[in-house]
Amino acid sequence: MTQRCTYFLRIALLAIVVAVLLGAAGCGLSGGDAGSSPGAESLRGSASERAATILGRPPAGRAAKIVERGTMVVANDADFAPQSSVDSATGRPVGFNVDVAQGVADILGLDIEWQHPARATVPTGLEKGRYDASIDSMTVTEAAKKTVAFTRPYYYTWAQAFIKKTGPTPVEAADLSGRSVGVVVGTSYFDFLKKSTTAIVKTYLSDGEAAADLLDRRLDFWVTDSISGQRLILRGKPMEVAGDPLFSERRAIAVKKGEDDWRALLNYALRKMREDGSISAMSKKWYGGIDLTARP
Secondary structure, eight states: HHHHHHHHHHHHHHHHHHHHHHHHHTTTOOOSOOOOGGGGGOOSSHHHHHHHHTTTSSSOOOHHHHHHHHHHHEEEOETTTEEEEETTTTOOEESSSHHHHHHHHHTTOOEEEEEOOGGGHHHHHHHHSOOEEEEEEEOOHHHHHOOEEEEEEEEEEEEEEEEEEESSOEEEEGTTSSEEEEEETTTTHHHHHHHHOOEEEEEEESHHHHHHHTTTSSOOEEEEHHHHHHHHHTTTTEEEEEEEEEEEEEEEEOOTOHHOOOOOOHHEEEEEEEEHHHHHHHHHHHHHTOTTTSSS
């Protein structure tokens, strides 16, 4: 099978994913409460006691402060469905990233305090201690590693350009050159466009704003996560995929650099969720039966 055929099969699968996702939403399913993660059953006691069990000693640094207060402060984009968004009826965060965060919290015996900062401010916020973790589909890149530390990847996806219907259709990154391209600032997509193209890059604080400008013809292209764009297409928005995927991505939890105990606790929780199948189930729930947590 050729690479192009594989790509279009993948796009077809994504269309099915989003269609099922939208159908589930119409039936009143909510992703805000993932329930108790099976991995939590192997640990007992307070968050501090669980951390000591996992590490084999009392935690140090930021991990000690987090488990002592019993709450982790999580940075999360409120306009990044189906990864994360805010339910208009309940005012609660919902989505795949939300369920992952809740699963981690359940295993570690923690509550969650949600914060919804602009993506570009998250690395600085982690460094200054405003947030304990970004559970928000941050892409693992060499550039990002200079400012934050990452856990093991918890899912995988790819970057995609989208156009308004009847717009120009590129085949590769070079075709973006000289075109106006919308992208959320502080993302791997922004870094790619600045490094690998001579596109006229226009930055936004959310994908929703960028998509709106694309539909209003204030942009030639919008570059984002493939699933997010496909979701809008399945909702009837007059846009379409432009060319092949630009690059693949590893998504991980980001934390402040140097906080090894805290990162070890998060990695333990992610490993337990992978072993017991709960993170796979979360992906299938939000992406219509597709497991994006499996390494491609």
